[in-house]
Structure formats: structure tokens, C-alpha cells
Amino acid sequence: MIGSWFYAGSFLLFLVCFPPLIFAGAVAGADASAASSNTALFLSGIANLALLIFVWNRCSAPELSFWDGLRIISGRNMSGCANITLIYIYPLLFVVYLIALFHSLLSIFQGGDYSRSKWIGLVIPSSRSAAALHPAAAGMKKCPYCAEMIRSEAIVCRFCGRDLPPMESHH
Numbered sequence: 001m002i003g004s005w006f007y008a009g010s011f012l013l014f015l016v017c018f019p020p021l022i023f024a025g026a027v028a029g030a031d032a033s034a035a036s037s038n039t040a041l042f043l044s045g046i047a048n049l050a051l052l053i054f055v056w057n058r059c060s061a062p063e064l065s066f067w068d069g070l071r072i073i074s075g076r077n078m079s080g081c082a083n084i085t086l087i088y089i090y091p092l093l094f095v096v097y098l099i100a101l102f103h104s105l106l107s108i109f110q111g112g113d114y115s116r117s118k119w120i121g122l123v124i125p126s127s128r129s130a131a132a133l134h135p136a137a138a139g140m141k142k143c144p145y146c147a148e149m150i151r152s153e154a155i156v157c158r159f160c161g162r163d164l165p166p167m168e169s170h171h
């Protein structure tokens with residue numbers, strides 16, 4: 001049985017070592033001669049790696065790193081048969097990567113909490129568990145009386161009905 005680390009790891013390897021995935025079409029297409037297209041392939045490999053490191057940094061939260069997220073997604077979508085899994089796991093991870101890349105780019109303007117909470121939400125599609133992992137980013141806090149997750153702005157808990165202490169100041 002192939003582990004989820006294998007799919008996640010080989011996907012990252014493809015992503016960096018198979019430059020046509022993102023850049024080569026544009027870069028290599030500019031010049032058809034063999035020598036300079038080798039250089040273009042090399043450069044686009046570097047660019048892919050830089051992009052991956054960027055996404056990795058923007059999405060890794062203390063509670064859930066980019067790598068752990070890829071492994072969780074791979075593990076959840078593995079079928080019993082490795083040959084069948086191999087057909088769809090890379091396109092699936094690539095779509096996940098593109099979504100993470102999109103949120104990472106937005107996080108340049110929105111701040112790192114934005115891309116980290118989006119990554120947690122992508123890996124764990126239930127807002128409840130996302131809030132439990134990263135409450136502040138999801139706009140949630142835990143009720144001190146009944147320990148349910150409620151919105152940060154709440155002044156009355158919707159689960160136990162108690163008045164809540166005023167919100168701590170934002171920083």
C-alpha cells in the first residue's frame with residue numbers, strides 16, 4: 001500500500017521538475033533553439049520552485065503545515081488501488097495547489113492569516129473544524145462557559161445563552 005506521503009511528495013517533485021506545468025509554455029515558446037530552451041526550462045524550474053516555496057510559506061499555519069495538508073488531502077482521496085489513484089491524484093493536487101496559489105497571492109494584500117485560514121479550510125472542509133484549529137483567523141472564539149465555537153463579535157453565546165465578557169482588543 002502506497003502511503004499518502006508518496007503522492008504528496010511525488011506531486012511536489014513533478015511540480016518543480018516538470019516546468020511545462022506552469023511556465024515553460026510561455027518561456028520556451030519565445031525561443032525555439034535547443035540551447036536557449038534548455039536554459040528556459042532550467043529557469044522555469046527555478047521559478048516553479050520559488051513559487052512553491054512562496055505558497056508553502058503563505059499557507060503553512062502552526063497547526064497545519066502545507067505538507068501536512070497535502071498528505072491529508074492525498075490520504076483522504078486514495079482508493080484501494082494505487083494504479084487508479086495515480087490517474088486522478090495529481091490533477092486533484094494540482095487544482096488544490098492552484099487554489100492555494102490564488103489565496104497566497106491574495107494574502108499579499110489580505111495578510112498571512114487570510115491564506116493560512118484558507119488553507120485549513122481547503123484541507124478540512126468543515127468550517128467548524130477549521131475554526132477549532134485556527135479560531136482567530138476564522139473570526140471565531142470559544143465560549144468560556146460551554147466551550148462551543150462562536151463568532152468573535154458575539155456578546156451572547158448562541159449555545160448556552162450567557163452574556164460574554166467584552167472582546168479583547170484587536171492587535
Ligand SMILES: [Zn+2]
Nearest residue numbers: 143146157160
Ligand atoms: Zn456558551
